[in-house]
Amino acid sequence: MSRRIAPYLLLAPGAIWLLLFFVVPLYYMGELSLNSGVFGAYEFSWNWSNYSDALSLYDSQFVRSFLYAGLATMFALLLAYPLAYTIAFKAGRWRNVLLFAVVAPFFTTYLIRTLAWETILSDQSPVVSVLDFLGLAPEGHVLATAGAVIAGLTYNFLPFMVLPIYASLERIDVRLIEAGKDLYASATQTFLRVTLPLSAPGVVAGTLLTFIPASGDYVNAQFLGSASNQMIGNVIQSLYLKQSDYPAAAALSFVLMALILVAVLIYIRFAGTEALMGEEAAG
Amino acid sequence: MTAEASTGSRAWQWLRDHAVSIVGVLVVLYMLIPIAVIFFFSFNDPAGRYNFTWVGFTLDHWTNAFGIPELNEALITSLKLAVLATVISTAVGTLMALALVRHEFFGRRATNFLIVIPMATPEVVMGAALLSFFLILGTFSLGFQTLLIAHVMFCISFVVVVVRSRLIGFDRNLEEAAKDLGASPFETFRLVTLPLIMPGIFGAAMLAFALSIDDFVISNFNSGTTVTFPLYIFGAAQRGIPVEVNVIAMILFFFTVAAMGFATWQQRRAEKMASVRPDQESTLAVPAGASAAT
Amino acid sequence: MSSEKEQRRTGIVAVVIAVLALALGLAACGGGSGINGGDTESEEVKLEGKPSGDVTISNWPLYIDKQTVPDFEKEAGVSVKYIEDVNANEEFFAKMQPLLKQGESGGRSLFVVTDWMVAKMKELGYLQKLDKSALPNVEKNLVSNLREPKYDPNREYSAPWQSGMTGIIVRKDLAPDVKSICDLFDPQYKGKVEMLNELRDTVPLVMKCLGIDPSEADEAEWLEAIDKIKGASESGQIRRFTGNDYGADLTSGNAVAVIGWSGDAVQLQADNPNIEWRMPTEGCILWSDNMVIPVGAPNPTAGEAFMNYVYDPKNQAQIEAYVNYVSPVENVKPILLEEEPEIAKNQLIFPSKSFTKNCTIQPSPSGEEEQNLNRAFNAVLNG
Numbered sequence A: 001m002s003r004r005i006a007p008y009l010l011l012a013p014g015a016i017w018l019l020l021f022f023v024v025p026l027y028y029m030g031e032l033s034l035n036s037g038v039f040g041a042y043e044f045s046w047n048w049s050n051y052s053d054a055l056s057l058y059d060s061q062f063v064r065s066f067l068y069a070g071l072a073t074m075f076a077l078l079l080a081y082p083l084a085y086t087i088a089f090k091a092g093r094w095r096n097v098l099l100f101a102v103v104a105p106f107f108t109t110y111l112i113r114t115l116a117w118e119t120i121l122s123d124q125s126p127v128v129s130v131l132d133f134l135g136l137a138p139e140g141h142v143l144a145t146a147g148a149v150i151a152g153l154t155y156n157f158l159p160f161m162v163l164p165i166y167a168s169l170e171r172i173d174v175r176l177i178e179a180g181k182d183l184y185a186s187a188t189q190t191f192l193r194v195t196l197p198l199s200a201p202g203v204v205a206g207t208l209l210t211f212i213p214a215s216g217d218y219v220n221a222q223f224l225g226s227a228s229n230q231m232i233g234n235v236i237q238s239l240y241l242k243q244s245d246y247p248a249a250a251a252l253s254f255v256l257m258a259l260i261l262v263a264v265l266i267y268i269r270f271a272g273t274e275a276l277m278g279e280e281a282a283g
Numbered sequence B: 001m002t003a004e005a006s007t008g009s010r011a012w013q014w015l016r017d018h019a020v021s022i023v024g025v026l027v028v029l030y031m032l033i034p035i036a037v038i039f040f041f042s043f044n045d046p047a048g049r050y051n052f053t054w055v056g057f058t059l060d061h062w063t064n065a066f067g068i069p070e071l072n073e074a075l076i077t078s079l080k081l082a083v084l085a086t087v088i089s090t091a092v093g094t095l096m097a098l099a100l101v102r103h104e105f106f107g108r109r110a111t112n113f114l115i116v117i118p119m120a121t122p123e124v125v126m127g128a129a130l131l132s133f134f135l136i137l138g139t140f141s142l143g144f145q146t147l148l149i150a151h152v153m154f155c156i157s158f159v160v161v162v163v164r165s166r167l168i169g170f171d172r173n174l175e176e177a178a179k180d181l182g183a184s185p186f187e188t189f190r191l192v193t194l195p196l197i198m199p200g201i202f203g204a205a206m207l208a209f210a211l212s213i214d215d216f217v218i219s220n221f222n223s224g225t226t227v228t229f230p231l232y233i234f235g236a237a238q239r240g241i242p243v244e245v246n247v248i249a250m251i252l253f254f255f256t257v258a259a260m261g262f263a264t265w266q267q268r269r270a271e272k273m274a275s276v277r278p279d280q281e282s283t284l285a286v287p288a289g290a291s292a293a294t
Numbered sequence C: 001m002s003s004e005k006e007q008r009r010t011g012i013v014a015v016v017i018a019v020l021a022l023a024l025g026l027a028a029c030g031g032g033s034g035i036n037g038g039d040t041e042s043e044e045v046k047l048e049g050k051p052s053g054d055v056t057i058s059n060w061p062l063y064i065d066k067q068t069v070p071d072f073e074k075e076a077g078v079s080v081k082y083i084e085d086v087n088a089n090e091e092f093f094a095k096m097q098p099l100l101k102q103g104e105s106g107g108r109s110l111f112v113v114t115d116w117m118v119a120k121m122k123e124l125g126y127l128q129k130l131d132k133s134a135l136p137n138v139e140k141n142l143v144s145n146l147r148e149p150k151y152d153p154n155r156e157y158s159a160p161w162q163s164g165m166t167g168i169i170v171r172k173d174l175a176p177d178v179k180s181i182c183d184l185f186d187p188q189y190k191g192k193v194e195m196l197n198e199l200r201d202t203v204p205l206v207m208k209c210l211g212i213d214p215s216e217a218d219e220a221e222w223l224e225a226i227d228k229i230k231g232a233s234e235s236g237q238i239r240r241f242t243g244n245d246y247g248a249d250l251t252s253g254n255a256v257a258v259i260g261w262s263g264d265a266v267q268l269q270a271d272n273p274n275i276e277w278r279m280p281t282e283g284c285i286l287w288s289d290n291m292v293i294p295v296g297a298p299n300p301t302a303g304e305a306f307m308n309y310v311y312d313p314k315n316q317a318q319i320e321a322y323v324n325y326v327s328p329v330e331n332v333k334p335i336l337l338e339e340e341p342e343i344a345k346n347q348l349i350f351p352s353k354s355f356t357k358n359c360t361i362q363p364s365p366s367g368e369e370e371q372n373l374n375r376a377f378n379a380v381l382n383g
Helices: A006-033 A049-057 A059-090 A092-108 A110-120 A126-133 A146-171 A174-182 A187-198 A200-215 A219-224 A232-242 A246-271 B007-041 B069-102 B108-120 B123-137 B144-168 B172-180 B185-214 B217-222 B229-239 B243-274 B278-284 C004-029 C068-076 C089-100 C115-123 C136-141 C199-209 C219-234 C246-252 C262-268 C300-310 C313-323 C333-339 C367-381
Strands: C054-058 C079-083 C110-114 C158-171 C193-196 C238-242 C257-261 C275-278 C285-292
Touching (some): A006 B069, A006 B108, A006 B144, A049 A059, A049 A246, A059 A146, A059 A200, A059 A246, A092 A110, A092 B185, A092 B243, A110 B007, A110 B243, A146 A219, A146 B007, A200 A246, A219 A232, A232 B123, A232 C089, A246 B108, A246 B123, B069 B108, B123 B144, B144 B217, C068 C079, C068 C300, C089 C115, C110 C300, C158 C262, C193 C199, C193 C246, C199 C257, C199 C367, C238 C246, C246 C257, C246 C262, C262 C275, C313 C333
Parallel strands (some): C054 C079, C193 C257
Antiparallel strands (some): C110 C285, C158 C257
């Protein structure tokens, strides 16, 4: 059988599915975004004003979304790295147990985990009293503030940060680290100059896998935030599912994607692409 | 580095040495806090609709976990959906991964791109785009069909990435050896390749299953009037989540832990039986990102 | 290994095949009526003798007791699938709309939506005209003040399920002094107040606080009230805007005073006896949720049978005892006076005329005004 068509046959089902149900819908959404008119009578009219409206009406939500997502990503990185490091180098027999612990909460469903935080952070709970005592709750309550939303985002996307970093660390040849030590580098130096750079692909992947979905999230803001904490995802959801204003919603979605793409491209410029595209050679 | 003799600074030294591990364990505990809360409240006996404050201990909801018909229906719908989506996306995704890793062909770069983009798109955009598509097309009625389509779609990318990373670390020499011994390509695939990448495939399948069962955003947009487990919870959150939901969440959790434990145990056995040479270990051990599941 | 050129060719062939397949597939499938689509003329319910078979009913959560459906199934000889998936009018509409415009209802023969949504659906041709010959109980027992609503003057498309009042619900242990809508803006309750995300409940109430009569207000006055709400939200006075979920916050004490619905409060008292519905000094908003039969209903006969069934005062009393909203059926109070006097004497369930003297029927803007107000209000909800 020709080796030439083999890859195409293998690819076909998946590629067709993705083309049909991902690329094409995006095209349709694009078409929708250029519609105008009232509900029940939308018509295509190259209505670019949907885009300018999207940017001008919802600029504060955009800024907020990227701010929250950025902070959540940063916190996730700070929390995930030590954990990934522990699992990769210090866990020994407990390695798989810890990996379970990271992944298993996934199976209790996103919503329930977020709602559990509603209980934990409720005004009367001891957690909030402690935070208040420490001065970390300026408004007297934690729920319905930006803090709660960011905390929720950080928590929910933590596994996405831990796993890629762990994967990267796990691949590092331990002998390289030992070499560092042999050359009289201190533990910190070894970390900064050997381990950290070698784990960069994982950090990049984790950051992207966290930041991108977090920017578009709306569940955390809906349950844990107030009206002043709503993110762009909430607006899109409201426009689609509450107001039935499909053209505006479609335009907003594209703007969100475009902005994320820009942010990602800038980031990749900094960080390098190999990690992302899996450019490792075939076979 | 000489430590001073006093126990105080020895303790301090121990802390410093283990600082990273301590933080690591704390983070894991932090990740498990909500699970603990869910577990705790699954034994609650609330007076009214809301399960927020501890009232009293009861096993009633555990013994009667499947007592709410709508909840059960939603759960069954979710499970059916997840199983189908997993099977389809794993099969399709594995084929894609094989093509991408093993062959040079025109369009390889573009395909890579096509795989990565869905992972990089916020769920709200994907859900909304699919909804627009289904609305304009008018063919598929929103419901189980559209949910299945959507779930398979977002799972494929993850399956490909996981299986691909497993394939990359794969030692082709083993396949060469099989060919040298007279095996046909198909036999080689079936008897050598497939078993060795199976942990990766299994990991990808578990990931797909998790993503499907957990999915809320995309389902919310495309479910029409079908109710999945997360959608049921969303509705219930408005008026008070019944304790049975906590119970079922914990059942899912424990079941998964058991499944993963089983998978690891199987893998350990497989490794032992393969009596691997030390420098071969990397191809069989838990590889990059492929799986917390194996 | 094949040469570059050959590879290229194969690649192009493959892509072309894929695209052709897609195009063919879409063409075959297509012809969808799209978002605007279908011409749905108003249909009429065609009764088919005695009710039988299966029927699916969609309603709001916690809006029926546990016995009524089984009792109805026995009496009418039908099998009922009762789903509680109407959580909010707009959300339900957004979900159902793609189906309804194609003339389908997703299997439902009857669902329950609020007055203004009935008006909207009727205008879009999504409802069937009822055959009144199957609704003698409704004809006889519907309370007089609900017989001729503006949106359905002859009650040809709808029959009220329950009525209700939107007012304030407070934790009397934590906020005993909240008695009016204006009190909700009192800074001492900052961060502990919640309002409904429903335009037609929240804004008219705030208009009352501003001294505006909601039934006569013009767009500018609506916007004035929306502005006031916006200020309160931005300052943190209003903690959140909620749907049905204010109950959780009231129970846990996260909120001490909210805008909420009368029947809810009665039900919430089981969780916490400190929860109390209060008639605002400025008055409340009155509304009804109505049963309608959508186009494409698989079993409208059974649907109408259900409508008729619940308008029998005996059956309604059973529902009322659990639901605790305001019944649209006459002659229920005497039955409950004997069986459950507490409920019969509750002003929230059987309000006297003097109790509701300052209340206004829920106003509903339409057309361009509705669009503008929706946009303004949603801008506040979404920060």
